[in-house]
Amino acid sequence: MSKHGEEKYKRKFQSGKIGDLNANSNDSTHQLSIHIRHGHNKFWSESILPLTLCIACPFLVRSIVFICDHSHGSIMEFFSHILFDQTMTLKQVLVNFFYFQWHWPSALIIISFLLYAVIMTMLIPGDEYSGPITDTGHVPVYHNNGFTYYVISLILFALLTVLLKFNNISPTYIYDHWEEFLSTVNTFAFLLCFLVILKGKYMPSTNDHRSSSNWLTDFYRGVELYPRIFNIDIKLITNCRYGMLAWALLSIIFCMKTFELHGYTDSALVSCLLTLVYLTKFFWWESGYMKTMDIIVDRAGFYLCWGCLVWVSGIYTLPSYFLVTHPNKLGLSLTITVLALGFLSIYINYDCDRQKIDVRTANGQCEVWGKQATVIRAKYLLLNGKESESILLASGYWALSRHFHYVPELALAFLWSYPCGFHYILPYFYFIFLCVLLIHRAHRDDQKCRLKYGAVWDKYCQLVRWKIFPGLY
Numbered sequence: 375m376s377k378h379g380e381e382k383y384k385r386k387f388q389s390g391k392i393g394d395l396n397a398n399s400n401d402s403t404h405q406l407s408i409h410i411r412h413g414h415n416k417f418w419s420e421s422i423l424p425l426t427l428c429i430a431c432p433f434l435v436r437s438i439v440f441i442c443d444h445s446h447g448s449i450m451e452f453f454s455h456i457l458f459d460q461t462m463t464l465k466q467v468l469v470n471f472f473y474f475q476w477h478w479p480s481a482l483i484i485i486s487f488l489l490y491a492v493i494m495t496m497l498i499p500g501d502e503y504s505g506p507i508t509d510t511g512h513v514p515v516y517h518n519n520g521f522t523y524y525v526i527s528l529i530l531f532a533l534l535t536v537l538l539k540f541n542n543i544s545p546t547y548i549y550d551h552w553e554e555f556l557s558t559v560n561t562f563a564f565l566l567c568f569l570v571i572l573k574g575k576y577m578p579s580t581n582d583h584r585s586s587s588n589w590l591t592d593f594y595r596g597v598e599l600y601p602r603i604f605n606i607d608i609k610l611i612t613n614c615r616y617g618m619l620a621w622a623l624l625s626i627i628f629c630m631k632t633f634e635l636h637g638y639t640d641s642a643l644v645s646c647l648l649t650l651v652y653l654t655k656f657f658w659w660e661s662g663y664m665k666t667m668d669i670i671v672d673r674a675g676f677y678l679c680w681g682c683l684v685w686v687s688g689i690y691t692l693p694s695y696f697l698v699t700h701p702n703k704l705g706l707s708l709t710i711t712v713l714a715l716g717f718l719s720i721y722i723n724y725d726c727d728r729q730k731i732d733v734r735t736a737n738g739q740c741e742v743w744g745k746q747a748t749v750i751r752a753k754y755l756l757l758n759g760k761e762s763e764s765i766l767l768a769s770g771y772w773a774l775s776r777h778f779h780y781v782p783e784l785a786l787a788f789l790w791s792y793p794c795g796f797h798y799i800l801p802y803f804y805f806i807f808l809c810v811l812l813i814h815r816a817h818r819d820d821q822k823c824r825l826k827y828g829a830v831w832d833k834y835c836q837l838v839r840w841k842i843f844p845g846l847y
């Protein structure tokens with residue numbers, strides 16, 4: 375954005391005239407970053423940081439799997455391996471951690487899975503629903519078939535497992551070739567990101583796109599907000615239909631492998647069950663997810679697409695992967711306690727999201743926790759000059775803190791890692807990552823809402839003081 379553009383934007387912001395979020399040339403993420411980055415080095419945030427993340431994240435995923443497989447899950451052992459192991463030359467380290475492998479059996483599984491996701495998404499019927507209107511006036515339309523897709527996929531997976539058994543093949547093949555598999559997904563995801571960026575730059579699907587002269591920024595953050603190929607929504611496929619389903623299936627596969635190696639293991643079952651119930655909830659609420667920041671603010675690039683294909687497969691599944699080589703005995707009472715607390719966390723998390731959606735659907739005319747909902751009506755201007763209004767709920771969970779739903783989300787992440795025990799920190803990597811992600815996300819969301827609602831958001835913040843943890847933060 376030019377200096378003049380920035381000034382114009384700042385004036386709009388100061389006068390509270392900032393509109394809804396969009397991602398075209400006067401894209402809000404960009405606008406937000408102008409505000410946030412005040413005084414920051416542009417070179418750092420637009421070149422060094424994206425480049426570092428694009429190199430470091432695949433390296434990290436690869437290292438974590440290496441630690442599980444070759445360093446007995448111990449980070450200390452891993453470092454001594456890298457630093458002092460005479461048999462490990464620098465070349466081997468580089469080849470091990472920075473390579474883009476193409477393992478054909480894995481590639482076939484990945485491509486078939488992706489094709490399956492696309493075809494089923496197109497074929498399964500579902501009511502039409504729309505996402506929020508963008509500033510360019512675009513209204514993304516989807517079909518509400520996520521839950522059916524999830525259930526059919528689980529049934530097909532069970533049938534396929536039985537069928538493969540007759541040929542002496544097991545889905546645990548994926549576990550046995552996990553290093554090759556992840557590296558192939560990584561190669562595939564990088565290719566896909568390049569494709570999506572090129573498409574966004576030269577053949578955007580809608581006007582909600584933003585392209586800068588910096589390829590690193592574009593690659594990391596993406597160009598298009600709602601990219602479609604043959605009317606297939608890329609973000610719906612990568613985030614939900616591939617990413618979330620892969621997470622569920624991988625958790626089942628890792629649990630199967632634990633059973634295969636060690637017989638019935640309560641810790642693996644608890645971790646897998648909690649993940650599955652959580653993802654069942656996700657698919658039930660998928661149309662709600664299509665209205666969150668990932669979809670309406672973040673564009674399709676490395677962060678989202680690579681993240682959902684590789685990071686989710688490698689990091690989000692870590693507790694169940696870890697349990698294959700480090701099975702634990704929980705005992706009946708701990709099994710029941712962890713399951714009960716986990717289900718409760720999933721319920722509270724779902725109930726928070728539901729409460730917000732219900733109040734908005736009822737235009738504030740409904741009860742929350744047995745009392746008339748307390749709402750703040752926040753007017754805002756779209757950049758096209760039209761006025762719009764949103765409802766901010768200030769009772770129920772949404773009076774406890776501004777992102778109270780992150781509390782059960784974190785509790786759950788802890789609970790499904792807990793079966794791994796406390797001897798190693800590695801299986802808690804997802805939990806630690808989530809703490810950082812959600813604290814940052816709460817901060818990002820606050821800034822987004824302050825830009826959008828101006829003084830009304832400040833009023834809501836005065837009413838609901840805490841960001842995530844009531845009384846703490």
Ligand SMILES: NC(=O)C1=CN([C@@H]2O[C@H](COP(=O)(O)OP(=O)(O)OC[C@H]3O[C@@H](n4cnc5c(N)ncnc54)[C@H](OP(=O)(O)O)[C@@H]3O)[C@@H](O)[C@H]2O)C=CC1
Nearest residue numbers: 666667723727730764765766767768772779780783815819
């Ligand atoms: N496991 C994981 O990796 C992660 C899981 N999650 C989960 O995803 C789900 C969605 O979370 P997230 O995407 O962060 O988004 P939220 O559900 O927190 O949505 C934030 C948006 O809701 C609106 N909003 C904010 N405050 C209020 C209010 N008081 N009343 C009504 N609307 C309000 C604003 O949008 P508007 O512009 O419409 O006003 C705001 O931008 C949660 O369940 C969360 O736990 C989230 C991140 C990571």
Ligand SMILES: CC(C)CCC[C@@H](C)[C@H]1CC[C@H]2C3=CC=C4C[C@@H](O)CC[C@]4(C)[C@H]3CC[C@]12C
Nearest residue numbers: 431613656663668676677678680681682685686
């Ligand atoms: C590149 C990496 C360092 C970071 C990649 C992050 C993304 C993979 C994740 C960022 C936000 C995540 C999600 C948000 C909300 C969700 C709803 C929840 O119910 C299920 C999980 C998820 C879809 C989750 C998935 C991963 C992210 C997109």
